[in-house]
Amino acid sequence: MHPIFGRFRSVSIAVTALLSLSAPLQAQDLPVTPQPKAAAAEAAQTGIALDALAANAPERYTVKHGDTLWAIAGLFLKSPWRWPELWSMNQQDIRNPHRIYPGQQLYLDKTNGRATLRTGLGGSLDGVGSAEAPIATVRVSPRTRSESLADAAIPTLAPQDIEPFLSEPLIVDELTFSQAPRIVATQEGRVMLSRGDRAYARGQYAGGAGAGTALSTENGEPLDFRVFRSATPLKDPTTQEILGHEAHYVGKVELVRGESTAQSEGQDGKPRLDIVPATIDIMVAKEEIRVGDRLLPEPPRELRSYVPRAPDFPTTGQVVSVYGSAVAMVGANQIVVINRGSNDGLERGHVMALLKDGERLRDKTDSTQPLIKLPNERNGLMMVFRTFERVSYALVLQVNDGVRVGDRVVNPE
Incomplete structure (x- = not known):
């Protein structure tokens, strides 16, 4: 296991004038691993069942500064890791995600009993050609403006939660x-x-x-x-x-x-x-x-734009350690290390469920008082944001009880 090293220098993009507010937002051109998945391809065409939507899922939502992809996914879905199906993403889109920017309006399309999320009413993902969303005339003045477009997109997770661990x-x-x-x-x-x-x-x-x-x-x-x-x-x-x-x-x-x-x-x-x-x-x-x-x-800068999703293969693992903490149990927004990594197929954005190990105790209602083990119960969710060959770092997103070393992690569904 050897780290890959290199140098990274940030580059700002000079924007001479804002030509159109309706221009499609392009994804980063990132390498895509060819892994054809029939289920994902089908979901990218059909969207998601209406009963998978959150109870109060809005018909439209305007993206704001401070939003995260995970928070928006939870706004629309009961299971936020099903975001790729709602957004109609194929496997390439998952690794090369459509970026979402503050000021964009997201629309929930419920055509034919299936739900998809779009950035234009009745149009394509980029909203071009939508008759229901007239484009306002905006007067602009020529000026030079320097801005990093990559940094303007909303992140998957709150930067302050994972920045040190990247x-x-x-x-x-x-x-x-x-x-x-x-x-x-x-x-x-x-x-x-x-x-x-x-x-x-x-x-x-x-x-x-x-x-x-x-x-x-x-x-x-x-x-x-x-x-x-x-x-x-x-x-x-x-x-x-x-x-x-x-x-x-x-x-x-x-x-x-x-x-x-x-x-x-x-x-x-x-x-x-x-x-x-x-x-x-x-x-x-x-x-x-x-x-x-x-x-x-100094290693190359980690990719921070990825899509929350469930692994498309069965996987189980355990919590190996808690990063930077001497306490025995941790809660939400803390980092854990699990004993599964890139060699096991884990990728950034994979959402896993945390299980609390069922207690072992004596059945006092039985005269022989046999030893019984209670079932493992779901304890929360976490998202992988950095992988190595045999271990991964994950952010605890939701938790009912404290997370301990040795707790099990499984597919969220």
Whole structure:
């Protein structure tokens, strides 16, 4: 299990003039994995049964700043994870979702006993050609405006709930972490480092299972790194197998100069080869950084636009750990790690149901007082928002009782 690294730079899109308020909103051109699903294809054509709608589902709704896709799905549906059927999405749309923007009006179409959601009355998804939705004349003045269109779309989940977990946790194997570049020295012998400090690091190793790779500023080499202190093993609650190691994030650094060697003269007058570590500057310090902390290249930015949906295959799993919490039980809007990942078919947006393990107790109404186990009961919902090979991070969306390590997760239906 090896993380994929790279650099990401945000790009703003310059908009010279607003030409039409009714122009169709295009989805991001993202890679689509070919997985033909007959059921999903049928749902994309027929919509959803009327009895699947929420009791007070509105006929129309205007998207507002602060909305999330999950909240809007819950406004229209009893089961919000059935959003792709209501929105008439095929498999490509699910991975390449139609973006929804503040100011758009959503209309509930109940034609022929089936419900679909559109952005125009009686028209197509983009609302073009709808005779019932006349387009108002808008006067605009020529001006230059810079705006990121990707950031303007409403997110699937509240950004403040998952933002830290998109950048902080990292699942690595033990060997990758043990051979990662490490901080080896500080200026003036400082024990703790904070933002703005300078330090020195090495990627090469003299011994062990491998030599490592020297830190370099050559073209194509990573310059931005995250700093991690330790790697906690994540164990399967049932088998106790180690599924990966969760590295503890403490900050970010920038590589200023790469590693090198220099010739010098020793005290005995003989030439010697000095090892010169790389120079790094501390850019972000969530905690105080120190010698021995490990560096891993900044990974590419995670895709944040995805569609809430149930997995289209049977799957079960368990809660492995609670991220960033020392409490035994957690509630809504907290993050858990489960023992299923991309190797098991899980993807961002998959909604899973949480089950509370039924209690084991004695049946005191029976003279022999046998041991009985109560049925497992549904305890809430969670949504996967980040996957690794064997584990995934999920946000607890709804919960009746606290979630514990070992609790089971299953398909929501």
